[in-house]
Amino acid sequence: MKFIEWSKHFSVGNDRMDSQHRELFDIIADLRTAMASEDILVEYEAEWEVVERMIAYAIRHLSEEEQLLEESGYPDLAMHREMHREFLAKIFEIEKAIENGDDAPSVEKLCDFLEHWLAHHILEVDQQYRPYLDKNPLCAKVTPIGASRTAKRHRLVQHPLRQVV
């Protein structure tokens, strides 16, 4: 079940960023689907799997977006980075609540938070970097996420973005 679907209104004018934003919306939809399971154990396992997938993808997406902005000479990168860190801090906080067993309300809270944050961030904040990516011939050189999506959890725990929040 999708509450918010990606549409061209969310486009930042860069195919790679657009497809990653789209994937984030799809993962949120998967999370809402996982919440609908009738078996509580199956539901928890499914939710946890999707939460971890979301965190992994979000970390990599934000890193790649920041790398792109850095290479594009985007002047407000520091502020943009700070917003990403605040976002991750909030996700990790909810992840902890789920880990502590407060799963049902927390997973729903996570879905609501992710959808609202993502929609607002893409429409209001990411749109501001659009002209800089348009001018950047290096965009195509950034390594795509896809190949590393199945990385182990311990590698994520040690990711530098986890250390700063």
Ligand SMILES: [Fe+2]
């Ligand atoms: Fe962003």
